[in-house]
Amino acid sequence: MFRHKKRSTNGDDKSRPSRAGTSGDVDSRTGVLPDGSCLAGAKAAAFAGATVDCHWEASPPRFDGTLEAFAAAHATEAALVAQLRNIVKKCSCGKVCGFSLTECNACGKPLPAETSHSPNVFSGFIYGIASAPFPLHISIRRQSAQLLVFDDLLALTPCHLNAVPTSAYIPDWRFLLRRPREGLLLVRTLEEAAWACACEEFLASPSFRHKFLRGAARTEWTSAHSEALRPHMVVGANFPPSQFQLHLQCFLMPWLPFQYRMYLDGQHMTKGRFFPLSYIKARRRRLPASTPRAPPALVRSGGLAKHERTPSNFLTYAQTLSRHKKSRN
Numbered sequence: 001m002f003r004h005k006k007r008s009t010n011g012d013d014k015s016r017p018s019r020a021g022t023s024g025d026v027d028s029r030t031g032v033l034p035d036g037s038c039l040a041g042a043k044a045a046a047f048a049g050a051t052v053d054c055h056w057e058a059s060p061p062r063f064d065g066t067l068e069a070f071a072a073a074h075a076t077e078a079a080l081v082a083q084l085r086n087i088v089k090k091c092s093c094g095k096v097c098g099f100s101l102t103e104c105n106a107c108g109k110p111l112p113a114e115t116s117h118s119p120n121v122f123s124g125f126i127y128g129i130a131s132a133p134f135p136l137h138i139s140i141r142r143q144s145a146q147l148l149v150f151d152d153l154l155a156l157t158p159c160h161l162n163a164v165p166t167s168a169y170i171p172d173w174r175f176l177l178r179r180p181r182e183g184l185l186l187v188r189t190l191e192e193a194a195w196a197c198a199c200e201e202f203l204a205s206p207s208f209r210h211k212f213l214r215g216a217a218r219t220e221w222t223s224a225h226s227e228a229l230r231p232h233m234v235v236g237a238n239f240p241p242s243q244f245q246l247h248l249q250c251f252l253m254p255w256l257p258f259q260y261r262m263y264l265d266g267q268h269m270t271k272g273r274f275f276p277l278s279y280i281k282a283r284r285r286r287l288p289a290s291t292p293r294a295p296p297a298l299v300r301s302g303g304l305a306k307h308e309r310t311p312s313n314f315l316t317y318a319q320t321l322s323r324h325k326k327s328r329n
């Protein structure tokens with residue numbers, strides 16, 4: 001179903017149904033619904049392989065309650081309770097923003113200086129909590145005592161995975177710098193797990209390959225194809241993160257069409273916020289192998305030092321954007 005958005009100048013979405021059930025009153029001749037949506041008669045066969053079901057059996061939550069109730073049950077364990085919340089700045093418009101921002105990235109108003117909290121749903125996934133208070137259902141692709149790989153709830157590409165460590169609490173990727181060698185090992189393990197999922201769960205599926213790949217890889221899958229495709233999985237982490245537990249975002253290209261548009265408009269892999277894994281790994285290499293802890297300047301809270309944000313990390317992004325702008329002029 002394709003939805004034609006009709007937006008007024010004040011940003012209100014005029015295409016939203018005014019009451020529940022209107023979307024059912026379809027004009028059988030035109031396929032147009034009262035809210036402006038069109039039933040385009042998409043052919044199901046053309047979308048075979050667009051999704052790949054996960055094979056893990058559904059299991060009940062280990063804690064059948066809310067994050068709040070879980071925190072109350074562990075009230076004496078301050079370190080654990082701290083893992084259950086994100087540190088954010090809340091705008092008067094209602095948007096929850098990164099704590100390092102000074103202006104709301106939705107309405108542009110100045111943000112309050114003081115920070116507040118929001119539920120850390122990734123901690124909820126790790127501890128097996130039922131809700132936050134909305135249900136914490138996830139589509140698991142791989143799990144062990146050390147890590148969890150699952151489909152992103154708001155997938156931007158047909159195969160969009162999050163790889164999360166479960167044996168350590170790491171609020172954001174900067175904390176990896178405190179123990180650089182272990183940090184590097186950890187991100188490598190997460191990256192390998194995500195790539196293994198992409199291969200075994202998605203690329204092993206003939207219908208997925210037929211939908212998204214070209215050439216011989218559509219009909220047969222070899223180690224050479226795997227090697228050739230691997231650079232097309234973009235991996236990185238945001239800072240500030242949306243959820244305060246390290247999660248490598250792993251996007252196997254291509255983008256979904258709408259999300260590609262968003263990317264061109266600078267809404268995804270945002271410059272200054274999305275840090276490619278190659279950049280994160282390079283931060284480890286600069287430290288001597290014998291360094292037990294990173295220099296304090298590298299782990300100072302409140303953001304990275306300016307000299308760490310090198311424009312070359314975002315060269316491809318900037319080039320894409322510049323090409324896109326030129327083509328529009």
Ligand SMILES: [Zn+2]
Binds near residue numbers: 094106108109
């Ligand atoms: Zn706002």
